[in-house]
Amino acid sequence: MDIASHQKRLITGVVLAAFVFLxxxxxxxxxxxxxxxxxxFTLWEFYDLFRDHQGIKTIKSLGxxxxxxxxxxxxxxxxMYPAVITIFAFWISAFIFLFRYSADMTASFVQAMIFLTxxxxxxxxxxxxLKFNRWECVLVIAAAALSDTAAFYAGTMWGDxxxxxxISPKKSxxxxxxxxxxxxxGTTAYGLAFGDAPFWQWLLLGAALNIAAQMGDFFESALKRSLAVKDSGHFLPGHGGFLDRVDSLLLVVPTYGLLNSVHPFFP
Known part of the structure; x- marks a missing residue:
């Protein structure tokens, strides 16, 4: 990667980190x-990946x-409240499909699935x-960032x-x-300094969060390749779109949320 691209990537990362910190x-x-x-913004980019499908403009607004x-x-x-909202979203999309199908027998339910997904x-x-405390917010963001950054630079320099x-031709x-x-x-050091769990549990948590980060990254890569799209957007210089920046975090967050519900890691 050339110096200009590296500088753009670094500056964008610092600006995003400042917003997150505030x-x-x-x-x-x-x-x-x-x-x-x-x-x-991220959801808008996700829906835009399917821009060739009928009704995507409506789906973007609803989403x-x-x-x-x-x-x-x-x-x-x-x-109960988010469950009701999700069910309501399903029926909204189902009725849109119903009326479109009544007008055009070739209409597809795919748009509704894209909307709900x-x-x-x-x-x-x-x-x-919204449920995490400050220490947990820092942990999940740092876990995803460390996973992505170390993989990117090590892979760029030595990844043959x-x-x-x-799925992802550049990942090594x-x-x-x-x-x-x-x-x-990083997870273990941070956890021992600020958390409330034994050493071995932080090791296992770090391993689980990295696996989640990598699978989240691979999923988005496969999705983009299946749709013949290179980047989800161009809003973030050096990073692509919002979805490109948080693809690994999107699986790290629920993974930590699930594990933390079984065994709390912070007091």
Whole structure:
């Protein structure tokens, strides 16, 4: 990677980190607003991957509205509210399909599946941020960032043997192992300093979060390749789109949320 691209990537990362830091510092409505806007932009990019499908403009508008509804429902603390919103989203998409099919017998239910998948993939996965404390927010973001950064630079410099070329031609075994090591070491060091769990549990958590990060990255790569798309967007210089930047985080967040519900890692 040339120096100019590296500088763009670094500056964009610093700006994003500043926004995240401010959101975590103030939390409350500030965190909700930043998270909701970020989810809306990311979801818009996800739907735009399917731009060749009929009705995507309607899906984009509906998805943005339901992002705010879903995240607002999750702030209540009762899972009944987001469940109702999700069911409502299903029936909205089902009725749109119903009326389109009555007008055109070739109409497909695929649009409804894209709509619902996007809601689960982005706002539902990211809603855990509203439940995490500051230490946990830093942990999951750092785990994803360490995984991506170490894998990127190690793979760029020494990655000759590719790990899954049919899915992601640039990702290498060296990069994968570097990301794994960085995530495990970083998670363990951070956890021992600020958390409340024994050494071996932090090691296992770091391993689980890195595997989640890599699989999240591979999933988005496969999705883009299947749709013949290189980047999800061009809004973030050096990174592509919002979805390109958080593809690994989208699986790290719910993975930590699940493991933390079984065994809390912070007091």
């Amino acid at each position: 959101a975590m510092l103030f939390q409350g409505w500030v965190l909700f607003t930043v998270l909701a806007l970020f989810c809306a 943005t509205a339901f992002t705010f509804l879903l995240l607002g429902a999750f702030t209540n603390g009762d899972l 996007g809601l689960i993939y982005i706002p539902v996965n990211f809603h855990f941020f 043997k590719k790990i899954w070329p049919k 075994w060296v990069g994968s192992l570097a990301g794994f090591g960085a995530c495990v070491v």
